[in-house]
Amino acid sequence: MSGSPRPTVHWQALALRPSGSGVQTYIRELLGALTPQLAAGGDPRLVAHVQRDAVDELPPGVEAAPHPVVDGARRALLGLALCTGSGLLHGLDVDLPLRHRGPTVVTVHDLSVFDVPWAHSRLRSRGEQALVARSLRRADAVVAVSGFTAERVRERFGREATVTHLAPSADMRPASSEEVERVRERYGLGTDSVLCVGTIEPRKRVPLLAQACEQAGVPLVLAGGLGEGQSVPSSARHLGYVPGEDLPALYAAAAVVAYVSTYEGFGLPPVEAMACGGAVVATRVGALPEVLEAEAAEALVPPDDVDALAAALRSAVRDADRNAALRAAGLRAVGHLGWERTAVTTLEVYRSLGVPC
Incomplete structure (x- = not known):
């Protein structure tokens, strides 16, 4: 008699780049801290959907699903068209594909396209507003990187969000x-x-x-x-x-x-x-x-x-x-900030959706 099927965790991580911004630091560091915790809880299949030049940024134990290197609107369209199958799906930069079989989580980094649209091009503001609104309507759970962002999500969309603060990356330490x-x-x-x-x-x-x-x-x-x-x-x-x-x-x-x-x-x-x-x-x-x-x-x-x-x-x-x-x-x-704590809270969100991990 066969056992239970192996659970799968998908990460939509197309925003990950070989270097860069806070969003990329979030993806890189969170996956590095989450992977051993998920492995300790069982034997899930861990899959990250990334652009081809970011495959080497993934930690050991994570299977890469590589995609073409694109940016801007083309990256947004690629995210919508992803074929992720079933299992938990976590959009690490708020994006979710049009079709997915299983529970979904999105991380919201800010609502700048709504709050300060003048800081972006008109096309980007309108496009990202539509993407963010769709994801926040559809997601089973929402993660926000700060209490400030969680409050903005609550005020604009009526969704509650779990707060998981970012932290300095491991290499950001005092130099000699x-x-x-x-x-x-x-x-x-x-x-x-x-x-x-x-x-x-x-x-x-x-x-x-x-x-x-x-x-x-x-x-x-x-x-x-x-x-x-x-x-x-x-x-x-x-x-x-x-x-x-x-x-x-x-x-x-x-x-x-x-x-x-x-x-x-x-x-x-x-x-x-x-x-x-x-x-x-x-x-x-x-x-x-x-x-x-x-x-x-x-x-x-x-x-x-x-x-x-x-x-x-x-x-x-x-x-x-x-x-x-x-x-x-x-x-x-900044001494109280750490990626291990962020990973623990994220794992609690996954479990709240019934994911066996």
């Missing part, structure tokens, strides 16, 4: 003093430099940051790509793309790491900078207050107050005691 000095010399980073890491796009408010740095009398250094139609402020120095292995030391080498986004579903870059021992000044938006709690709350400023931002930057750069306090507070603030 020798590595910090080596990276500082490599990039010509002054001891009074304000560093901003990430793609320059409207939501990141780089012109506002440049204005505040000029007002504070401190140099601004940008690391990352340029979004379509964006330019580098004339007062800033642009390093371009920085290899990921240099980021921990670069965060610590800067006098201040600034993050002045106008909207965030979570805000992983400042959290990673704090985990590396950086002194962070950021805007009080989205999930940052809940994630940083009281430990580093003084590092948060109102999102549109250039005077408050300039004052915070000036103090953090010029006052050595203040700078040291920000670095210590940041390390304490």
Whole structure:
């Protein structure tokens, strides 16, 4: 007599890339933490639907279902057309295919296409609004990366979401003093430099940051790509793309790491900078207050107050005691975040749907 059929867990992970954003960090780190926990609970078949160039990003024990390398609207259409068969399906970046036999879970990273549509192209806003709305209507369970995002999902769609915070990736840890000095010399980073890491796009408010740095009398250094139609402020120095292995030391080498986004579903870059021992000044938006709690709350400023931002930057750069306090507070603030905890909570969501894992 044969036993019960082997359960299958499918992950829609087309957003995973060989390097990149918080969504990609979420997929990579969550699968790495979830896989051994699922294996410990039985012998499920674990399948990740990824683009071909991201197959090597998957942890051992996960079967790759490779798909063509595409982006934008073509990736969205590919996600809708996926043939996943049966079993649990978890859309790790809110997308679900048109057809699937079995329970479904979606992770929502933010509702920026609804809340700040001006930060995206009109075509992207409309397309993603339709995709997000469809997924949230259809999913059996919803996961949100912060209490802020869960509240936005509740207010707009009437769905309850389980909160699973993101966390710094394993390589985001304080670098040695020798590595910090080596990276500082490599990039010509002054001891009074304000560093901003990430793609320059409207939501990141780089012109506002440049204005505040000029007002504070401190140099601004940008690391990352340029979004379509964006330019580098004339007062800033642009390093371009920085290899990921240099980021921990670069965060610590800067006098201040600034993050002045106008909207965030979570805000992983400042959290990673704090985990590396950086002194962070950021805007009080989205999930940052809940994630940083009281430990580093003084590092948060109102999102549109250039005077408050300039004052915070000036103090953090010029006052050595203040700078040291920000670095210590940041390390304490992110100490409670971890991918093992996120994986445990995610596994509880799977089990709540009757999945034997």
